[in-house]
Amino acid sequence: MTPPRTATIPLTSGARWRAFWVCVAVAAITIMDLTKVNVALPSIGAVLDADSTQLQLVVSGFVLTFGLTLVPMGRLGDQRSRRMLFVVGLSLYTVTSILCALAPNAVVLLAARLLQGVAAGIQMPQVLGMAQELFHGKERGRAFGLFGATIGVATAFGPTLGGLLIAVGGATDGWRLIFWMNVPLCLIAIALVLWLLPDTRTRSERPLELDPIGLLLFGVAVVALMWPFLFTTGAPSDDPARWWLLAVFVLFVSAFLAWERHYAARGRNPLVPLELFRIASYRNGTMLQTVFFAAMPAMFLLTTLFLQIGLGIEPVFAGMVSIGFALASAVTSWVGGNLVARFGRPLVMWGLAAVILSAGGLVLTALFAEPAWTPYIMAAVMIVGGAGGGLVIAPNQTLALAEIPVRRGGVAGSVGQLGQRIGTAVGTAVALALFYATIYRESGTHDDLVVYHDAYAFGMITVGIFLSLALLVAVLDLTGRIKGTVAAD
Numbered sequence: 001m002t003p004p005r006t007a008t009i010p011l012t013s014g015a016r017w018r019a020f021w022v023c024v025a026v027a028a029i030t031i032m033d034l035t036k037v038n039v040a041l042p043s044i045g046a047v048l049d050a051d052s053t054q055l056q057l058v059v060s061g062f063v064l065t066f067g068l069t070l071v072p073m074g075r076l077g078d079q080r081s082r083r084m085l086f087v088v089g090l091s092l093y094t095v096t097s098i099l100c101a102l103a104p105n106a107v108v109l110l111a112a113r114l115l116q117g118v119a120a121g122i123q124m125p126q127v128l129g130m131a132q133e134l135f136h137g138k139e140r141g142r143a144f145g146l147f148g149a150t151i152g153v154a155t156a157f158g159p160t161l162g163g164l165l166i167a168v169g170g171a172t173d174g175w176r177l178i179f180w181m182n183v184p185l186c187l188i189a190i191a192l193v194l195w196l197l198p199d200t201r202t203r204s205e206r207p208l209e210l211d212p213i214g215l216l217l218f219g220v221a222v223v224a225l226m227w228p229f230l231f232t233t234g235a236p237s238d239d240p241a242r243w244w245l246l247a248v249f250v251l252f253v254s255a256f257l258a259w260e261r262h263y264a265a266r267g268r269n270p271l272v273p274l275e276l277f278r279i280a281s282y283r284n285g286t287m288l289q290t291v292f293f294a295a296m297p298a299m300f301l302l303t304t305l306f307l308q309i310g311l312g313i314e315p316v317f318a319g320m321v322s323i324g325f326a327l328a329s330a331v332t333s334w335v336g337g338n339l340v341a342r343f344g345r346p347l348v349m350w351g352l353a354a355v356i357l358s359a360g361g362l363v364l365t366a367l368f369a370e371p372a373w374t375p376y377i378m379a380a381v382m383i384v385g386g387a388g389g390g391l392v393i394a395p396n397q398t399l400a401l402a403e404i405p406v407r408r409g410g411v412a413g414s415v416g417q418l419g420q421r422i423g424t425a426v427g428t429a430v431a432l433a434l435f436y437a438t439i440y441r442e443s444g445t446h447d448d449l450v451v452y453h454d455a456y457a458f459g460m461i462t463v464g465i466f467l468s469l470a471l472l473v474a475v476l477d478l479t480g481r482i483k484g485t486v487a488a489d
Contacts, residue, residue, distance in 0.1 A: 035158025069121025074414025132409025145337015148394025285400025354388025
């Protein structure tokens, strides 16, 4: 068996935090690419003459290959050197960013984005895996607080930064700056990784074990689950036959679970240690972040579309509406990371309540506020959502991984991130389907502004449902903890 790693890497406190900030920077570069490209899609479509399916794949193809790579790379990081995988992932991210920036047509851009998703999937599992090894106890809570703040800021600032780069570069070449920006950032990150990150290579007499059959079954299951949602646009031309892939998903995920149990029973190391899900805190935390990430990216995307298409606001200004969310979530993520050890799951519940209140406020603003005041009111409402969101992401991450053995931190974190990617794919697909289906249905029968009011409101129903499910999971987790405490007494 591979020897277990110790709870923390033996470094000074300053060295651990410097290494952690390098990991945080890598996460920020990766997560920002998930949101800043969204505002560039109209420009990309006009310059490269890309159709709606190709534009959808520029975003969703990245998410798909990102999700496919997460778990095996998390498993590999647990067995071998995380620093080496950081370098490999960042190097590939640099090359693919250059390819995206130079893409002469939509096909080349799409191929580069698919490879860029693979690069993201290589490096992102190592972030949480390294944090598990660097810290423990309250210090780990503070680290996850900072990680959550970074995710919140990167997610919310992405559209603003993308819109600003388009404004600077112009309608023709501005979108290329979005990809060029990654190149110097990745090169700096590679240098910092080599300089500041400790070597976590695990010495083992056994050969590398990645469970190839499990990997194949897992890959088919993930593609079958995500594919129909990634190709849902809400247009009448959407092929309903795509939903049959969900039956393929059920078949292959059942085969995957059976194989993993068989593989583990033979004394081998499965791709996903299923016993992790017997840990209630991990199971519930993973479910919660999956449905939460089904809501939040959809909320950002719908709001940006409503402001750009419905109200005719420039991309850079539409993106600025979410700045308050980013700043508020950064603050409360730090606060939540420090308070989670004291308050636990109720802290997450308070955060979810604030986000639900914010989502309702956005819908009411869109429906009843004067168009000239709408972006300003939405920006204020976003501050409430950001304050709540910061109390969800970081504390939930801490609670989910609190009981996970350090030697499995990479695969456990990558399964959680896979849940985020699947949640994002499902949530945005359903929300966009409702948004565009309303536009197709009502166009020509109502005033354009009324149509977009209705489209935004129907799309945000998805956000409300997923946030309510996240709150339900939090309540059930808290109830289970209380019952467990009573039984123990």
